[in-house]
Amino acid sequence: MKVAIYPGSFDPMTLGHLNIIRRVSKIFDKVVVCIMVNGEKDRAMFTPEQRVDMARRVTSHLPNVEIDYYNGLLAEYAKRYEDPIIVKGLRAATDFENEFTMASINKKLNPDLETMFLTASDKYTFISSSSVKDIARHGGELKDFLPRELIDEVKELAAKEK
Numbered sequence: 001m002k003v004a005i006y007p008g009s010f011d012p013m014t015l016g017h018l019n020i021i022r023r024v025s026k027i028f029d030k031v032v033v034c035i036m037v038n039g040e041k042d043r044a045m046f047t048p049e050q051r052v053d054m055a056r057r058v059t060s061h062l063p064n065v066e067i068d069y070y071n072g073l074l075a076e077y078a079k080r081y082e083d084p085i086i087v088k089g090l091r092a093a094t095d096f097e098n099e100f101t102m103a104s105i106n107k108k109l110n111p112d113l114e115t116m117f118l119t120a121s122d123k124y125t126f127i128s129s130s131s132v133k134d135i136a137r138h139g140g141e142l143k144d145f146l147p148r149e150l151i152d153e154v155k156e157l158a159a160k161e162k
Ligand code: PNS
Pocket: 007, 008, 009, 010, 036, 037, 038, 039, 040, 041, 072, 073, 074, 075, 102, 105, 106
């Protein structure tokens, strides 16, 4: 069984993430979406439990997609699966620089680990979780950014943080 691991902060999961998950789920037998901690980002807006719950709800229609949470190194987490492939989405050249570095670090830590990239669909290249949080904090329209099921909850939680 060929497994893809799609790691990220998913704070929160956006329409762009969901588009990548859908496409990866057609290529691999199983997709494990691994919600992780990005040491380079400030504190997350949503708790790990909230992020897992949101991700599970919006992917529940995809039978070969699983959601997990891991607070540790991706290179270590990947050892749970047999020859998994790390999959990441690329929106622009700036993503590539970061992602290329991360893929090289992961390969250094776990030489068996391969990373593959999917380019974002042009409908979603402008979306990021950071912009979603900013829009939510200021009460903006989120329908072009977030799965419908998450909009009210994200707005509510963002308003509490403001
Ligand atoms: O959605 P993000 O924030 O761009 O995802 C980045 C993430 C969480 C995948 C990355 O920070 C990560 O792999 N974190 C786990 C810790 C780790 O393995 N760090 C070393 C590789 S940079």
